[in-house]
Amino acid sequence: MIPLHLPAGARIHGGLYRPNAPIDVLEDEMLQVHFGPNTIEVGWFPEHDPNGQYRVRRYRERWDDCKDFFETKDPNEVSEYIREKVTGFMAGNAAIGADSWTAPISHSFALSAAI
Numbered sequence: 001m002i003p004l005h006l007p008a009g010a011r012i013h014g015g016l017y018r019p020n021a022p023i024d025v026l027e028d029e030m031l032q033v034h035f036g037p038n039t040i041e042v043g044w045f046p047e048h049d050p051n052g053q054y055r056v057r058r059y060r061e062r063w064d065d066c067k068d069f070f071e072t073k074d075p076n077e078v079s080e081y082i083r084e085k086v087t088g089f090m091a092g093n094a095a096i097g098a099d100s101w102t103a104p105i106s107h108s109f110a111l112s113a114a115i
Helices: 075-096
Strands: 011-014 031-035 038-045 053-060 062-072
Touching: 031 075, 038 062, 038 075, 053 075, 062 075
Parallel strands: none
Antiparallel strands: 011 031, 031 038, 038 053, 053 062
């Protein structure tokens, strides 16, 4: 399992595994990270296929409100994306008040809108 090193307040369910992990852990619902109104979901598609890739989605409040979506074979790209989103959100809330639901976050990965 890849350690995520997230700030306090983020809730993690599951784990992020490398592509060479035992095939039974490469599932379509591998990891969920909850922070504020956001959830990042990481899955492996096709499930249990060693030739698959990570599928990463970020939702806000509702599962049908997808904000970011991308696919990659690189677990480091996934962990960097998660750290950046969670850390940016937490830092933004500390600076502007815990009740705020937005934070200035920059991201260098190419993201596409969910269909």
